[in-house]
Amino acid sequence: xxxxxxxGYGTIGSGVAEILDKNRDVIASQAGxxxxxxxxxxLREFPDSPVADKIVHDFKVIEQDEEVKIVVETMGGxxxxxxxxxxxxxxxxxxxTSNKALVAAHGTELLAxxxxxxxxxxxxxxxxxxxxxxxxxxxxLMGERxxxxxxxxxxTTNFIxxxxxxxxxxxENALKEAQNLGYAERNxxxxxxxxxxxxxIAILTAxxxxxxxxxxxxxxxxxxxxxxxxxxxxxxxxTSVKLFGTSRIKDGRVLAYVxxxxxxxxxxxxxxxDVFNGILVKGNMLGTSMFYGSGAGxxxxxxxVVADIIEAAQNLKKNVPMxxxxxxQAIESxxxxxxxxxxxxxxxxxxxxxxxxxxxxxxxxxxxxxxxxFAFLTAQMAEGEFRKVAVSYxxxxxERSEYGIKQMIRAVL
Amino acid sequence: xxxxxxxGYGTIGSGVAEILDKNRDVIASQAGxxxxxxxxxxLREFPDSPVADKIVHDFKVIEQDEEVKIVVETMGGxxxxxxxxxxxxxxxxxxxTSNKALVAAHGTELLAxxxxxxxxxxxxxxxxxxxxxxxxxxxxLMGERxxxxxxxxxxTTNFIxxxxxxxxxxxENALKEAQNLGYAERNxxxxxxxxxxxxxIAILTAxxxxxxxxxxxxxxxxxxxxxxxxxxxxxxxxTSVKLFGTSRIKDGRVLAYVxxxxxxxxxxxxxxxDVFNGILVKGNMLGTSMFYGSGAGxxxxxxxVVADIIEAAQNLKKNVPMxxxxxxQAIESxxxxxxxxxxxxxxxxxxxxxxxxxxxxxxxxxxxxxxxxFAFLTAQMAEGEFRKVAVSYxxxxxERSEYGIKQMIRAVL
Numbered sequence: 001x002x003x004x005x006x007x008g009y010g011t012i013g014s015g016v017a018e019i020l021d022k023n024r025d026v027i028a029s030q031a032g033x034x035x036x037x038x039x040x041x042x043l044r045e046f047p048d049s050p051v052a053d054k055i056v057h058d059f060k061v062i063e064q065d066e067e068v069k070i071v072v073e074t075m076g077g078x079x080x081x082x083x084x085x086x087x088x089x090x091x092x093x094x095x096x097t098s099n100k101a102l103v104a105a106h107g108t109e110l111l112a113x114x115x116x117x118x119x120x121x122x123x124x125x126x127x128x129x130x131x132x133x134x135x136x137x138x139x140x141l142m143g144e145r146x147x148x149x150x151x152x153x154x155x156t157t158n159f160i161x162x163x164x165x166x167x168x169x170x171x172e173n174a175l176k177e178a179q180n181l182g183y184a185e186r187n188x189x190x191x192x193x194x195x196x197x198x199x200x201i202a203i204l205t206a207x208x209x210x211x212x213x214x215x216x217x218x219x220x221x222x223x224x225x226x227x228x229x230x231x232x233x234x235x236x237x238x239t240s241v242k243l244f245g246t247s248r249i250k251d252g253r254v255l256a257y258v259x260x261x262x263x264x265x266x267x268x269x270x271x272x273x274d275v276f277n278g279i280l281v282k283g284n285m286l287g288t289s290m291f292y293g294s295g296a297g298x299x300x301x302x303x304x305v306v307a308d309i310i311e312a313a314q315n316l317k318k319n320v321p322m323x324x325x326x327x328x329q330a331i332e333s334x335x336x337x338x339x340x341x342x343x344x345x346x347x348x349x350x351x352x353x354x355x356x357x358x359x360x361x362x363x364x365x366x367x368x369x370x371x372x373x374f375a376f377l378t379a380q381m382a383e384g385e386f387r388k389v390a391v392s393y394x395x396x397x398x399e400r401s402e403y404g405i406k407q408m409i410r411a412v413l
Numbered sequence: 414x415x416x417x418x419x420x421g422y423g424t425i426g427s428g429v430a431e432i433l434d435k436n437r438d439v440i441a442s443q444a445g446x447x448x449x450x451x452x453x454x455x456l457r458e459f460p461d462s463p464v465a466d467k468i469v470h471d472f473k474v475i476e477q478d479e480e481v482k483i484v485v486e487t488m489g490g491x492x493x494x495x496x497x498x499x500x501x502x503x504x505x506x507x508x509x510t511s512n513k514a515l516v517a518a519h520g521t522e523l524l525a526x527x528x529x530x531x532x533x534x535x536x537x538x539x540x541x542x543x544x545x546x547x548x549x550x551x552x553x554l555m556g557e558r559x560x561x562x563x564x565x566x567x568x569t570t571n572f573i574x575x576x577x578x579x580x581x582x583x584x585e586n587a588l589k590e591a592q593n594l595g596y597a598e599r600n601x602x603x604x605x606x607x608x609x610x611x612x613x614i615a616i617l618t619a620x621x622x623x624x625x626x627x628x629x630x631x632x633x634x635x636x637x638x639x640x641x642x643x644x645x646x647x648x649x650x651x652t653s654v655k656l657f658g659t660s661r662i663k664d665g666r667v668l669a670y671v672x673x674x675x676x677x678x679x680x681x682x683x684x685x686x687d688v689f690n691g692i693l694v695k696g697n698m699l700g701t702s703m704f705y706g707s708g709a710g711x712x713x714x715x716x717x718v719v720a721d722i723i724e725a726a727q728n729l730k731k732n733v734p735m736x737x738x739x740x741x742q743a744i745e746s747x748x749x750x751x752x753x754x755x756x757x758x759x760x761x762x763x764x765x766x767x768x769x770x771x772x773x774x775x776x777x778x779x780x781x782x783x784x785x786x787f788a789f790l791t792a793q794m795a796e797g798e799f800r801k802v803a804v805s806y807x808x809x810x811x812e813r814s815e816y817g818i819k820q821m822i823r824a825v826l
Contacts, residue, residue, distance in 0.1 A: 293702030
């Protein structure tokens with residue numbers, strides 16, 4: 001029998017406790033022995049819960065109990081998650097976490113400690129909730145050179161964008177609905193500004209390259225400036241807009257970004273809707289495959305944690321090679337990134353046609369009825385180049401006291 | 414350095430050789446040492462190929478070379494694949510295969526020999542081509558009770574159905590196009606009659622239950638009786654028809670079948686088109702996740718084989734627990750299966766309304782303009798029950814010398 005402890009009895013922590021109980025037999029048969037939850041660390045009491053008699057408030061109880069071999073961290077945030085996890089690893093305990101902020105900020109150090117102590121630091125649940133994605137990268141796509149990872153990695157923003165797309169809602173109303181349903185926090189910044197997606201794509205990029213990725217190096221743009229008008233054009237174009245976390249890897253060079261991207265039906269990610277996540281992985285031999293499922297939620301995320309517990313139990317005395325080293329992975333400037341660009345500009349195309357062509361070359365024009373604006377889709381060009389011509393177009397318009405570009409969305413079409 | 418041999422230098426075998434060469438460095442770093450291809454067994458010579466100097470014609474060369482630790486079987490069929498694979502395992506060599514016929518027919522025995530000999534018998538490439546699905550079942554969804562696996566597991570039939578759906582083609586024309594493009598064999602029976610899908614869902618079911626599944630117990634119906642007219646109705650209904658291999662597992666009871674099924678946009682499998690495969694896995698905690706990608710092709714399938722080679726290399730002296738035992742898994746009668754049914758019947762609904770209601774109860778009627786027939790969608794009922802009422806409807810029509818039911822397609826809507 002293996003004893004575990006869960007730190008943090010919130011949504012995910014309680015899900016883990018529930019799964020350890022409900023799937024006890026399956027877990028025992030896979031882990032090779034029974035897995036028992038010995039402690040639950042939380043500041044609160046849970047007198048009516050099934051773990052009432054396991055609650056402890058003092059981390060030292062877990063740290064110092066040699067019977068506890070595997071510790072689950074589902075507190076979130078960095079403090080005290082980081083010192084607690086570090087102390088557990090130093091004490092020779094395996095750690096499993098669902099905490100993407102922790103992995104993105106301190107993964108390199110924690111992985112190194114785990115290696116030194118011959119234990120494991122696993123974090124399948126930190127990206128894609130219940131979708132297996134970390135483990136497929138080191139267990140299934142082993143012979144592949146990964147060339148691209150592109151994911152819809154945040155269920156909250158995907159729910160909002162789906163509402164805007166399918167029901168014509170404004171960003172504000174869709175956000176309110178997400179908050180009412182409990183999908184979005186009252187302070188939704190981490191989701192809607194793309195920070196959550198940024199940490200997740202940083203983790204996936206580090207897994208794919210084997211090197212440390214500083215998430216602050218990744219260009220990150222959220223969905224707050226996407227409007228219902230953008231989706232009116234998208235509908236006419238047969239496209240949609242999704243918040244992507246993307247990494248393109250070639251010859252050791254990495255371009256990574258988080259941004260809303262316009263895609264069409266030929267993308268497998270087009271039909272990833274509502275709170276679901278989808279992660280596309282392109283290997284040099286495999287081509288494109290996609291992993292799809294529930295990116296959040298108590299039991300799906302808990303299930304990913306439990307899979308990590310089982311892998312730790314199968315490797316109690318051995319560090320499973322995975323993760324990344326402390327070698328730094330440089331991230332290319334966004335200026336290098338190649339896209340097409342969906343642009344909305346003030347005025348009528350009839351009057352602006354020559355200006356548009358002078359600045360952007362050949363474009364596809366999209367016009368909606370009764371709007372004092374028009375839109376166009378440029379050919380593919382580097383983002384640095386696009387910015388330059390966009391500034392030149394804008395300044396020319398301003399010279400004539402007219403409005404210029406109102407919106408730009410990167411497009412992969 | 415680990416030495417391997419490939420038996421069968423066809424599409425997949427040559428893909429494996431190419432990947433072992435092109436991704437040599439990645440593979441070495443994952444396997445912990447270099448993996449070298451020592452022999453290629455084939456009846457033919459390949460004087461202009463990169464493996465020209467590795468070709469052998471006598472299986473004994475491989476069987477008796479103690480340096481060869483891992484043997485890849487990509488010959489297909491049962492003879493001589495089965496005796497060769499068995500002999501390799503008996504000789505203490507790991508075997509990796511892409512051969513679903515072999516795994517479905519002899520997997521139980523070959524897994525048992527591998528266990529006894531402390532080697533591995535891996536077959537990731539036998540289902541879903543390059544899509545990781547076998548390994549996720551034993552490496553990623555370990556804490557889950559698998560409740561359902563439903564897959565679009567055959568690229569050829571999915572290509573044909575997609576052509577019929579999107580371009581209104583007849584089955585015959587779509588099949589011809591698939592043959593011209595090399596997606597379908599000149600004798601397409603194994604694909605279009607569902608036999609290929611049957612073996613794959615049998616393997617996945619055995620992986621999920623841990624018990625032997627006899628693929629002959631699985632009800633199997635192909636796509637040869639699906640017509641362009643069915644797709645005209647489907648278009649009006651916003652549905653599509655896909656060839657499913659499905660297993661539903663509950664309390665140790667398994668219902669498994671292969672059949673064309675009508676689905677709508679709410680299914681993640683709806684947008685799996687052309688030659689792509691998609692496999693949906695439902696766990697009791699995880700909910701639904703889906704694995705999507707190239708279900709066939711030289712390099713994708715080769716990539717899955719190479720992942721198996723790497724896992725064998727990582728476990729040279731150890732049998733990794735996976736697969737199933739010789740305990741038999743019973744498969745429930747198809748009469749128990751619950752579906753809705755899409756039915757096309759001769760005549761006009763106006764004249765037949767009362768007969769339809771008497772036999773099938775409340776139905777949703779779908780009529781196309783200018784057809785001497787109509788269609789309806791029943792409520793959910795057991796297939797045994799459906800057959801009974803369908804026979805009673807038909808015999809009543811025949812009494813009046815009229816035609817009855819022209820088509821039935823199971824529907825999950």
